[in-house]
Amino acid sequence: MIQGISNEAFILGCSAIGAGLAMIAGIGPGIGQGYAAGKAAEGVGRQPEAQGDIIKTMILGQAVAETTGIYGLVIAIILLFVRPLLGAL
Amino acid sequence: MSLLENTFKTILKRVVIINLILIGISFFVFREPKQYVYGIVFGSTINVLNFRLMSITLAKSTQMNPKSIMGYVMGNYIIRYIIYGVVLIIAAKADYINLFTTILGFFMVKLVIISDTFIDLILKKK
Secondary structure (H helix, E strand, O other): OOOOOOHHHHHHHHHHHHHHHHHHHHHHHHHHHHHHHHHHHHHHHHOHHHHHHHHHHHHHHHHHHHHHHHHHHHHHHHHHHHOHHHHHO | OOOOOOHHHHHHHHHHHHHHHHHHHHHHHOOOOHHHHHHHHHHHHHHHHHHHHHHHHHHHHOOOOHHHHHHHHHHHHHHHHHHHHHHHHHHHHOOOOOHHHHHHHHOHHHHHHHHHHHHHHHHHHO
């Protein structure tokens, strides 16, 4: 069935599938950030005097957590636009 | 100085210092460093702006009703993710911006935060 497909087309198709799979990594940090923000809001409600410390610590933690989503996005963009696997032909 | 004392200004200052060091190195390493310099500046500027956007969002979210926080934070995260995606596509398509230095610029804030933690640990041990 795949006899009529050229090597380039096959690699590009597989790269597109890989890019789609890599984008799944973007979902995790979103859920994590929402969950952490909810817990921080609970913490502020319980201890309003520690609000500044809670927010700053949360922001630093979430800035680092967000990077995992960017990793997936970077892989997807490289697979789609730089097409490194075509060089293996 | 710990990052928690004055978060945004400290991070901005350190990102600028690291950028200047990397730009200086790229002038020595590459024959035509223009595209690499543009990439670093473009990537790190977007990263710092997105970090600012995130801090505003999260500071606001702690004042909200706990039920609506999840949707608000996730919506803002998706907006930031789209901004990152657009910037990466521009860097991949445009010849005058290097994609890989743009990606390096995207991890500047993370680099500053993690290195600060390590420096604090080392200084406390001494």
